[in-house]
Amino acid sequence: MSDDAPITLLIVDDHPVVRDGLRGMFESAPDFTVLGEAANGVDAVACVAALDPDVVLMDLRMPGGGGVDAIAELTRAGARAKVLVLTTYDTDSDTIPAIEAGATGYLLKDAPRDELFAAVRGAAAGRTVLSPAVASRLVSAVRGPATPAGAPLSAREREVLVLVAKGTSNREIARVLFISEATVKTHLTHVYGKLGVGDRAAAVAVGYDRGILG
Template sequence: MITVLLVDDQRLIRTGLRMLLESTTDLRVVGEAADGVEAVRLFAELEPDLVLMDLRMPGLDGVGATRQILGSRPGAKVVVLTTFDDDEHLYPALAAGAVGFLVKDTAAPDLLAALRRAVDGDMPFSPALVPRLVGRALAAAPKAEAVAVALTPREQQVLALVGEGLGNQEIADRLHLGVTTVKTHVGNLMDKTGCDNRVRLAVYAHRRGTGIN
């Protein structure tokens, strides 16, 4: 069972998230906070597996709360869920230690999957954010090269679409595959390339120069 602390200053948002998470068999909401100060206090008290964190809140905001939570427990998992996907919100949240960044129009199944992936050690991001993260990584190390690994033609196709920032469902639709099949290919790609999350895999795709055949 994955325990979750919900942090959002809007009661209606928290109620909707609680209903969504508790409709599953493996996610359980153990607390709710309406601001950053309360989030830090409840995190210390409840020790949840994951914090789902809003950014703009009165008093201590989500970035400050994330920084304090990670300061008290460096291995904590904080996933941001916000309306704002601009760089002014994205990069400070990541610098504070958030392991994922999702926008509030994320589909319910994708949100649930992202939370599970975060607990498993992945870094979930809304697909639209991936190209910006990739661009920043490429600019930081423009001459770095991808380690050559042998990929099947289908893996090359999936890798190229990951590099474009597409999510699993979008890749499945584009290649006429099942979502489960795409997830298997992405997992295999991560194993082969040594990339431990989707953003690093997308960076690898760009450095490899993979195209869709």
């Protein structure tokens, strides 16, 4: 996917009205293209093989083939597509199996439009995207830290850390970088993991110590 190419999507949900709503929402934005839809996990796997989307918006609870099984099958098949779970449910019994199966992110269906757009862009770029309602309870034992301590910060993570060092709030960081607050929190989680710290003050201190901050 080139920088100026639209992000291609497959929408998977057993409710036609949900699929229609999501298709209309994404087709109203110039940087997304909806390649197709599927009503269950089995059809989703076939559609991914045929259409090769960048991102799959995947419901979890569907008759005729659930989302977790489909995610696991796509992972086994080495599919290029990133799977972003979009569901009504935020319980551990749904969240953890989906993440374990290989989902890139997990959002609730009541997420605001801009947060959903930002999440899809993040997923397409390979970032982990989690709803705040989910992120706070996602058990670290499932995968351990998302990134090993000592790994270099990405350009966007450095931008976030620089703004944190200036005392900028998450809301202001989101505004300055044109991303959602949920995405800011995800970046901070990665920064903390890479720097081996647990809060903003420690992240800034280590950032100066390592020369990441001028």
